[in-house]
Amino acid sequence: MSGSYDDSVGVEVSSDSFWEVGNYKRTVKRIDDGHRLCNDLMNCIHERARIEKVYAQQLTEWAKRWKQLVEKGPQYGTVERAWCAFMSEAEKVSELHLEVKGSLMNEDFEKIKNWQKEAFHKQMMGGFKETKEAEDGFRKAQKPWAKKLKEVEAAKKAYHAACKEEKLAISRETNSKADPALNPEQLKKLQDKVEKSKQDVLKTKEKYEKSLKELDNATPQYMENMEQVFEQCQQFEEKRLRFFREVLLEVQKHLDLSNVASYKNIYRELEQNIKTADAVEDLRWFRANQGPGMSMNWPQFEEWSADLNRTLSRREKKKASDGVTLTGINQTGDQVSQPNKHSSVSSYEKNQSYPTDWSDEESNNPFSSTDANGDTNPFDEDTPPAMEVRVRALYDYEGQEQDELSFKAGKFATFTLKYLSKRRKAGDFFSLQVLFSEVTCFSGSCITITPPNSASWYPLFGSTDFQAVWNMLGCL
Structure with missing residues (x-):
């Protein structure tokens, strides 16, 4: 239950209901919140775009660094090519994430910015035109009913005061009858006061009931007018909600790379490159280029020459x-x-040599x-x-x-x-x-x-x- 008080009509608010005086302000505030939510959504998309850009840069740097390490490292053959395929994948995915960043900023961000500009119109004195129109509409619809409600509250207060006074007068009269020190004249005054308080109770009660009836009669029109203004606010909010849903779907499409054909091709190609790795082929290559398969100038008999x-x-x-x-x-x-x-002498170049430092030289x-x-x-x-x-x-x-x-x-x-x-x-x-x-x-x-x-x-x-x-x- 709310204990707030509307300064415009001086009516105490006893509940959190929309129909209470001044509680329409939450609906009005929703319009201002809509403008702020547009800013929040733009900031959200901007941060995500920045993350996409940083991630793309990190992928590129990672691919460049590890491609050099793998190419200069001891890995060779088809497995080396399969390993390097991950770097190619990273470079291609990096490009896609840069495209995502561009779509978020150039399409989604700009779309929200333009819609916000068209939906909310700033005033010279501050605030938005839409907010002021809603505020004025609710105030106009509520003013007659709030006035009658104020009369009801006043009549109720007067009635309750009269009832309290009646009870006090009756209590005094009862106590005076038991007091032998009071003369008949004093007792007569107390009885007159009781009679007057009863008449005040009847009069205030009648006024209270009358003002309450008038309030009840004004309530349907009040509800109709308030509903009309509220529906206008609902329509404005519906446009915003539908627009947000549309934008979020667009953002989802831009972020969902699984539906991008080129993204699928990247991993299809990566899988094919990995599957082409052949341990038998690599072992055969190493045997021919670094192992027993290499040629050798075997020692042969040399005739002595004088x-x-x-x-x-x-x-x-x-x-x-x-x-x-x-x-x-x-x-x-x-x-x-x-x-x-720099030129490669063979298909396997890792800047390593395997010398055979032995000799049968004469001393x-x-x-x-x-x-x-x-x-x-x-x-x-x-x-x-x-x-x-x-x-x-x-x-x-x-x-x-x-x-x-x-x-x-x-x-x-x-x-x-x-x-x-x-x-x-x-x-x-x-x-x-x-x-x-x-x-x-x-x-x-x-x-x-x-x-x-x-x-x-x-x-x-x-x-x-x-x-x-x-x-x-x-x-x-």
Whole structure:
């Protein structure tokens, strides 16, 4: 029960009913609440759009980071591709969530904003036109009935006061009869007062009943007028509720990616990529590229040559850096030098190597300043000798460092061979690995010619016979 009081008519409100004076204000307030609810819904959608944007950015960053980690990590083959498919999924889903963000802001948010502007009209003195119209309508409909209600309340108050006075007068008269000190005149006054109070009770009761009857007669018209204004407010609120329902359905459609064809395709494609992962295929690939399936230059019998100081060690055969030092490179054909860039030598590139660091080298230093016969180095002269060598590439090779060259299979290049040191000392060497075949590794500072078969090697370490080098190179 409410104990509030309507200042406009001065009537005490005894209940929470709509029909009580002033209780229509809750209906009027609902109009103002409708405007505020539009703001709340716009803020709600704006926050969700911001979440969609942040989520899309996080998906993109996650996909970029993990794609790099997986590609540079030890995972390989079809499982690697299946793993990376999740990053592709994230990038595509990120785009969809950005579209959701755009739909929420450009469509739903703007739709509410425009509807609010059309439905609510601000006044110069503050408030909304719709609120004032409802307030005035209820006040006009309630004013006549509230006036009669005020009369009823006054009549009731007067009647109750008369009844109270009557009861008090009767009580005094009764008590005076038992008091022998009162004279007859005083007793007569008390009896007259009782009679007057009874007449006041009858008069106030009659007035009370009359005013109440008038109020009852005015009530139907009052209810009709109030209903009419209330229905106008209901119609306005119905428009808002229906609009909110429509907007919420639109928001639901924009958020529900399960009904988007492209979203379904993303996960259908992801599932297909995962199912293509084949453990047997990956194991077969690893066996061929990193395991027993790899080719091997097995040791073979090498005839001793009197013209050579020693045989090449297996380590020298493997290292590309142990080769001829070349300058004055003159390339022929279609071969051109390419700038430094990262290129994959095989389908599995994780920047890892698995060297076999063992050797059957002789303990003697082959790089001494004198040859096997004790003679001095014939290359110790003012002008280092030079010769041109024409070689052919066995396969395509792309330079991995700035000082490396790139070649195409079958292309020829002419090199000028020079001995760079005028006087040799311990540790210096002049190394040439020659096979009457093709060149397999190129560098800006060396050429290593490796054997594709069991043909013999012709190494030179501190050779005294420069012409022998030329003769062997001429065989290329």
